[in-house]
Amino acid sequence: MTGFATQQLHAGSPTAHVTPRALPIYLTAGFVLDDFDSAVNHFSTGDGYSYTRVANPTAEAVEQRVAVLEGGAEALLVGSGQAALAVTMLGLLRSGEHLISASSIYEGSRGFFVENLTRLGVETDFVDEANEPAAWERLIRPTTRALFAESITNPKNEVLDISAIAAVAHKHGIPLIVDSTLATPFLVRPLEHGADIVIHSASKFFAGHGAVLGGVIVDNDTERIAYFRDSVALRFGPTPSPLNAFLINQGLETLSLRVERQSENALGIARWLEQQPEVQSVDYPGLESNPFYALAQHYMPNGQGSVFSFTLGGGVDAARSFINALDVFTHMTHLGDVRSLVLHLATTSHNLRTDEQLEKAGIWPGTLRLSIGIEYLPDLIDDLDRGLSAIRRGSAAAG
Ligand SMILES: Cc1ncc(COP(=O)(O)O)c(C=O)c1O
Known part of the structure; x- marks a missing residue:
């Protein structure tokens, strides 16, 4: 390397193989594909890393930690709580299908259902008496594909009877999705009470210090979360910054x-x-x-x-x-x-x-x-x- 333009790009590449105690921030758009065959292998099996929208080790560390804290099999980290909701719903619902949501929910979630999902041909009905199984039951149609509620509602702090509503969902073979942002898994783990998917705005208690946004989806069904990851998040692209993933991880520690x-x-x-x-x-x-x-x-x-x-x-x-x-x-x-x-x-x-x-x-x-x-x-x-x-x-x- 003799040219200044080449040196400024390639001189001094890091070579140390060390194990930092703090979570390393892989702040990179992509990863070096070692040799020809490792690239072939990555693209055919998915092993290893190629591009941060597909997978990033800093984000993966957060996913593994949140999955454990929520008692779920797997988690998916995305760029905000709204992105977690959008990826979940776009992964579960298609045009002509139907969603039932508790009416007492975060305004942004309500807006997503009323404006965005409606434009995509998905109708949402709202339940006022969120702890009345019969109130949900009455609204279930053959096309209903998901029930949605918050474990503690924003802003009125109503508490969801998770197992009662999960029982209605399961009777009809439908997943119950719980936004547990206000509770966090330290207070309640909805999957243990029968919920099927838990979502969080990681911008809130997880990150904890008001510096970054993030969102997480946790599921016990690894096939469903693989679909959310590989066919929804990958395509719509709400990828979290590795730096934000690091800060969320730091927040989770306390x-x-x-x-x-x-x-x-x-x-x-x-x-x-x-x-x-x-x-x-x-x-x-x-x-x-x-x-x-x-x-x-x-x-x-x-x-x-x-x-x-x-x-x-x-x-x-x-x-x-x-x-x-x-x-x-x-x-x-x-x-x-x-x-x-x-x-x-x-x-x-x-x-x-x-x-x-x-x-x-x-x-x-x-x-x-x-x-x-x-x-x-x-x-x-x-x-x-x-x-x-x-x-x-x-x-x-x-x-
Ligand atoms: C309960 C709840 N869910 C989801 C969100 C959306 O999260 P974000 O702001 O990270 O997109 C919020 C934001 O206030 C919230 O309060």
Whole structure:
């Protein structure tokens, strides 16, 4: 090599064969095909690596870890939670077929069903009483190919009776897909209760620090996940960056510590909020007063999660004063972060819903969603108290 242009590309190629303790980040579009026959072998058997959209060792390490944590046979890592939902549904449904979903779900999932799947000829029916097996049963058609629900719903923190709904699915030979983003496998492992596929937004608790996006699909059926991987994700291309895979892996290493602390903090805050005169209701299933308390104790005895909503009696004006007065809580549309977050639902994530739809979803003008972080609990309560004091000052000034 004598030319500068060649040297800048080829001089100093790494040669060390070492085993790093931290997960190596294979930040590369593709991999060297050793010799002619190894390329022939890779393309005929799939062994080894060729191109990151097909397989990447950093992403594979995350897939293996999440599969173990969820108690599933295999996992597929993709670029976001929405991508995990899209790959799953595009892998299960074709034009003319039918999906049934719980109505209380993340807005982005609902939008995907209502707008995108409809354009592809897949119809979705929604179930309001998600824990009533008969309500699902009534909607099942010969063309129904999947049931979908969240283990803990975003934003109202309702708890799914997984085994009851899985029983309906299995009676009809249909898979139950559970989005378990808000619960994480530290709190509940839906496959152990009969769910067939679990999906996650890894952008939330898995990554944990609010820096990257990711999504995971976990399945006990290795043939189905092979189809999702080789025929859906490979073609549609929601490939995660290896750097993001590394950060998700790093997050997973402290998942239990964070979720345990977040759940403890959330319970402390929910109990405190319940006592405040400005607060009309608190939707946290760790509270004895909550209608989902018994189910939460059954499915999630180690903690009931950190995302929940509560409603201020003073409506939008109270919500505005409250949010603007907060100092420790971050005002943003995200959840599962180490930091505590707050969002006013009716004017942000749910602003396209009609008043009637909002009412049906239990989202009132004063409803706020909290995602509780790992901060020192008294600091969080002081901050929320600052918000309530601002409401009181606002009312006094108006009065
Ligand atoms: C329950 C749930 N599922 C899926 C998603 C989508 O995940 P992502 O933002 O990683 O695409 C979210 C995002 O907020 C969510 O809350």
